[in-house]
Amino acid sequence: MSRVELVAPETAPIAPELAVTQWFNSNEDITLESLRGSVVALHAFQMLCPGCVSHGVPQAQKMQDTFGAEVKVIGIHTVFEHHAAMTPISLEAFLHEYHVRFPVGVDTPRKNSPIPQTMANFGMRGTPTLILIDAEGRVRFHAFGRPDDMQVGAAVATLVAEAQGAKVEVDDPTCDADGCRI
């Protein structure tokens, strides 16, 4: 188990926008656009996926508890099988029973595929999937399965350190008579 590699900023793709029909644990719609400037941890799961229930969802909750305001943890319920069994009504009860406190969006179903829209846009291979997006909106980490807590902690902290470095520059831009450069 070596340290997970973050994708280099210059080659990392910009994250596509979320496509969500309904949010839980949030009074308003959430877009990645609106979270620009923050590190985002996107956790894709299905409520009847055993690896999500035992590993992914608790890890996402631990990320929120550990990093607090430094990271925006966002769950996406990416149902690609047993659609009738994992409706928003069932999801709501699941979130209640498992004490999930981070915002969770229902991924938008598609007509011609069992794979929902956000899952397709990000090219996810299954659930659980963890995607880390840097403060500039780039996908720097994308893992299917069960990354270790220590690796996840290190990856997130690295992006936070990067963002805080960048923030310093934003707070103190290089300005002159011609304007301001980042």
Next chain:
Amino acid sequence: MSRVELVAPETAPIAPELAVTQWFNSNEDITLESLRGSVVALHAFQMLCPGCVSHGVPQAQKMQDTFGAEVKVIGIHTVFEHHAAMTPISLEAFLHEYHVRFPVGVDTPRKNSPIPQTMANFGMRGTPTLILIDAEGRVRFHAFGRPDDMQVGAAVATLVAEAQGAKVEVDDPTCDADGCRI
């Protein structure tokens, strides 16, 4: 953690019959009446109860794997909350995803109470609940929560040993011209 006490045979109540609307993992209806002569482990759970998913259901599956034909492991889906979230359609997907191989019956809903019929008849306090029924149909053990594997193994084996002792007598009753004595 001391050994779980089995209720003495002479004071143990006869188990009420199951009230089930639908079975999974069984081609035919199952009654406790038809299982008389076998030790029965009745495992009551809800698919969105975290303690059932992490502890109760795996323990019930381990009982089936460990004791094989010596014990009949029967699951009962006793939904008493979030009824719309835990329908038989959702349950079927849950059993598939969690590789549950023992028979599971859907407890019969009641009109005037959120508590379903079998759960009420047995006086269960919640989920998970484990009930052990001896070969004579008596409730010898009834526990809400998380009994330890070693305790469960000991309790089941004690009932199996009892049943095998009893079976010898059944196979070879003391009969004479006056009739047969147990």
Next chain:
Amino acid sequence: MSRVELVAPETAPIAPELAVTQWFNSNEDITLESLRGSVVALHAFQMLCPGCVSHGVPQAQKMQDTFGAEVKVIGIHTVFEHHAAMTPISLEAFLHEYHVRFPVGVDTPRKNSPIPQTMANFGMRGTPTLILIDAEGRVRFHAFGRPDDMQVGAAVATLVAEAQGAKVEVDDPTCDADGCRI
């Protein structure tokens, strides 16, 4: 994982006597001879064997806590490697730090072999080893490695049930002018 098979009483060998140089957690020497009439769980371990520390020793302690007076749990420190590192002085500190409360005997070293005497007499393959001895002194179960708690609970309870059945016969033997039959 199917149920562990107990050796049939008629083919099970009588356990050889323990060869111990020193006891901890016991004020007097313990012999298997003196424990006849009780089910005995013999747990062989080394204090620097990782599988013993994480699995075997806690399981042996759980057996004592679960079965209480029904089973005599006896530890044997069977050092067959790193002899200078696992002296009785180190063992005593180990037992203190890990809160081991069952009696532990130091297996007798042999001059011509790294394998100590009791370990050799029982034909043990390594540590941890769990051996179950029935009330008649016969070796009914002998496992190297990590048997599951549910299996161990079942095996012990079966021997206890046997012993209690046997005890009835001992209390009320079939005797006549020719003598007494078991």
Next chain:
Amino acid sequence: MSRVELVAPETAPIAPELAVTQWFNSNEDITLESLRGSVVALHAFQMLCPGCVSHGVPQAQKMQDTFGAEVKVIGIHTVFEHHAAMTPISLEAFLHEYHVRFPVGVDTPRKNSPIPQTMANFGMRGTPTLILIDAEGRVRFHAFGRPDDMQVGAAVATLVAEAQGAKVEVDDPTCDADGCRI
């Protein structure tokens, strides 16, 4: 569980030097002085401390495996009780059996105290203790007990990011005729 706070660089004390009598897993003596420029994770443990064996030592090994050359993981065997039971001979067997691959130094015993020298110099409260030292040799984190893997991963990565930032400056110092400024 919120994120562990690193001590601010400007208020963090410089780490005192190690006082070690003997090294395992290293052919040469190791000093903190010689590690300046690297992030150092100092893991203090005792081989018969249950929390060290189950949590601290595996976590330290995971740190080495996860961060590789980015962090120098150094173990210190800080024996403050049962001194006769935890000699270097016993420690060597422990390190072998538990597959510890990071360097481990034996803390120097003191005549007038059961607390060894390095442990006293750092003001450690017990074992396990994890101390993180930044590339400038400052103690930025000092925890007795069991910090979570995600928190540890985040703390280490933050110091690594800091060090890499500093390293850029070292590679490209501000030099002029008067000399070079950091």
